[in-house]
Amino acid sequence: MRISTAQMYNQNISSLNKNQTQTSKLMDQIASGQRVNTAGDDPVAAIGIDNLTQQNSLIQQFQKNINYANQHLSLTESQLGDAETLSMSIRDRMLAAVNGTYTDDERQSIADELRQSLDQLQTIANSQDEAGNYLFAGTKSDTQPFAFDNNGNMVYSGNSDVRTALVAAGVAMPTNVAGAAAFMNAPNAMGDFSVNYSAVQSGDFSVTSAKITDPTSYIPDDYSFNFLDNGSGGIDVQILDGASNVVKTINNYDPTTPISVNGVDLTLNGTPSAGDSFSIQPQSTTSIFDTVQQAITLFEDGDTINTPAGQSQLAQLLNNFDSGVDQIRIGRSQAGTSLSALDNYASNHSDTELVNNSALSVLQDLDYASAVSEYQKQQLAMNAVSTLFSQVGTVSLFDYLS
Structure with missing residues (x-):
C-alpha cells in the first residue's frame, strides 16, 4: 500500500489536533474543578446535575x-x-x-x-x-x-x-x-348579648350568661327585663321587646333558674329586687379597646361606680x-x-440541600489526581507524536539515492 506525503501529513495533524483537544478538555476540568462542564462531557451526569441544581x-x-x-x-x-x-x-x-x-x-x-x-x-x-x-x-x-x-x-x-x-x-x-x-x-364573655343595667338598680345581681340556645325560635331584638313585686312576697319578670310590647311574663321568678325567651337563655348571679331592670342587645364579639374605654368612662363617673349597677357593669367589663x-x-x-x-x-x-450537594459532588467533582495523571499522559503522547511528525516530515527519497 502506498501512502502519499499529503496523507501522512493529514494523519499526523489529525492526531495532534485530537491530543490537543483532549489536553484542552483536561485543562478546563482542572481549572474549574469539575468533571462535567458541558453536556458533552457526560450526558447522563449532566441531566442529574441540572435537576439537582434546580x-x-x-x-x-x-x-x-x-x-x-x-x-x-x-x-x-x-x-x-x-x-x-x-x-x-x-x-x-x-x-x-x-x-x-x-x-x-x-x-x-x-x-x-x-x-x-x-x-x-x-x-x-x-x-x-x-x-x-x-x-x-x-x-x-x-x-x-x-x-x-x-x-x-x-x-x-x-x-x-x-x-x-x-x-x-x-x-x-x-x-x-x-x-x-x-x-x-x-368572643363576648356572656355569649351573644351585652347588658345595660338600670341606674336605679338596688338588688345585688349581674347577668353572667346571655346566649341564643334555640336558633330556630330566636327572634332578633333588644329585650328589656323588669322585676316586679307580685304582691305575694315574690317577684315576677316582665319581658318587653324593642317596641315595649310584653313578650313574656315569668311569675314567681326563681333566681336559680335561667330566664328563657324566644330562644334566648339568661343566667343571673345574685338576687334582683323589685323595681330592678336591665336590657340586652345582640353582641357576639367585643374589642379590648372599647372595653377599656368603657371602663375609663365608668371610673370617671363617681356616682355610678359604687352602685350595684356600676358593680354589675364592671363585672361584665372585666x-x-x-x-x-x-x-x-x-x-x-x-x-x-x-x-x-x-x-x-x-x-x-x-x-435536603446537603444531600443534593453530596450527590452533585459525586456527579460533578473532579478527581484531581487522576486528571493530572491523565494530563501528563496526554502531554507525553502529544510530544511523542510531535517529535515523530517532525522526523518523518524531514525524510526524503533523495537521502537514500547516492
Whole structure:
C-alpha cells in the first residue's frame, strides 16, 4: 500500500489536533474543578446535575421566604407579648378601682393611667416593620389599622386576611396576624348579648350568661327585663321587646333558674329586687379597646361606680377584658406555632440541600489526581507524536539515492 506525503501529513495533524483537544478538555476540568462542564462531557451526569441544581435553587428561594416570614412573625410575636404584658397591668388598675374607699380624685387618677395605657396598646396595634408596613392591618399593610372615632369607639381599617410566603412545595405559611383577630373580635364573655343595667338598680345581681340556645325560635331584638313585686312576697319578670310590647311574663321568678325567651337563655348571679331592670342587645364579639374605654368612662363617673349597677357593669367589663386578653394570647400562640413550623421547614430544606450537594459532588467533582495523571499522559503522547511528525516530515527519497 502506498501512502502519499499529503496523507501522512493529514494523519499526523489529525492526531495532534485530537491530543490537543483532549489536553484542552483536561485543562478546563482542572481549572474549574469539575468533571462535567458541558453536556458533552457526560450526558447522563449532566441531566442529574441540572435537576439537582434546580432543586437547590428552589430550596434557596424557600429559605429566603422562610427568613422573611421568620423576621415578621418574630416581630409580631414580640409585639403581641408586649400587648399581653400591658393588658395585665391594665387589669390590675381596673381591679384597684373597685376599692370602695377610693375617692373620686383617686379613681380619676386611675382613669388617666388607663387612658395612657390604652394609647400604648393602640401604638402596639399600629406597629410597623422595617419597611413601614403595618403588622396588624391584614393585607392592607399600607393602611393604619386602628383609630378611635369621634364617639370614642375603636375603628379597624385593616382586613381579616393574612399575608403568606411559600416555604415548601405547596405550603404557604402566614407571615402576620390580622389585627381583627388579635384585638377586635374577642368572643363576648356572656355569649351573644351585652347588658345595660338600670341606674336605679338596688338588688345585688349581674347577668353572667346571655346566649341564643334555640336558633330556630330566636327572634332578633333588644329585650328589656323588669322585676316586679307580685304582691305575694315574690317577684315576677316582665319581658318587653324593642317596641315595649310584653313578650313574656315569668311569675314567681326563681333566681336559680335561667330566664328563657324566644330562644334566648339568661343566667343571673345574685338576687334582683323589685323595681330592678336591665336590657340586652345582640353582641357576639367585643374589642379590648372599647372595653377599656368603657371602663375609663365608668371610673370617671363617681356616682355610678359604687352602685350595684356600676358593680354589675364592671363585672361584665372585666369578663370581656379577660376575653380580649385571651384573644391576644391566641394571636401570639398562632405566631409562635408558625415560627416553630418554619424552623422545621428550614431544617428539612437544609438536610435536603446537603444531600443534593453530596450527590452533585459525586456527579460533578473532579478527581484531581487522576486528571493530572491523565494530563501528563496526554502531554507525553502529544510530544511523542510531535517529535515523530517532525522526523518523518524531514525524510526524503533523495537521502537514500547516492
